Amino acid sequence: MKHQPFEAEHFFHLYNRGNNDENIFLEQENYSYFLILMKKYLLSVADVYSYCLLPNHFHIIIKFKEESQQEVGKNNSKISLHQPISNMMNAYTKAINKRYNRRGSLFQEHLKRIKITEENYLRNLIIYVNTNSTHHQIEDYRTYKHSSYDALISDQETSIKRDEVIELFSDVNNFKHVLSSKKLNIETLQELILE
Secondary structure (H helix, E strand, O other): OOOOOOOOEEEEEOOOOHHHHHHOOEEEEEEEEHHHHHHHHHHHOOEEEEEEEEEEOOOOEEEEEEHOOOEEEEOOOOOOOHHHHHHHHHHHHHHHHOOOOOOOOOOOOOOOOEEOOOOOHHHHHHHHHHHHHHHHHOOOOOOOOOOOOHHOOOOOOOOOHHHHHHOOOOOOOHHHHHHHHHOOOHHHHHHHHHO
């Protein structure tokens, strides 16, 4: 289930954690740099619907673009959907290793992924990802700065697919209400995610 091939025009939940549960974000600027890499690499092949970056793991919900919209690489060949994600993870690992004088792999062996095929599951996952800091008792999701929540409820410019996400919940107020009441089957999601 976690190694399903990436497919154009499909939603995927990407997640991974630090090797041996070590932190992958060690200070504030690490979070910012990861987001810069997400924009640089992910947005070439996918739209981002939600994310949450926690000290030792991350969650990202993306929808791959139509193949015709994907960037074309050298020799006019299409870039595989996996390559930009791999490049992003490698770039982040190299930067962290260099900055903190560490060696070896930063993340667990394989990037985890789940293909999302049902709208209800997508909605529940968006709730789960945006409230993840509360779920892990790190910080209240409404004040946590390393998730897509602020971008989704504000009207500031963002590369997150805010309109599409809010539409799944009718409007911003309902989105906030659903998150605050956490009307989702958290146990089912946890079983699928195998945290």
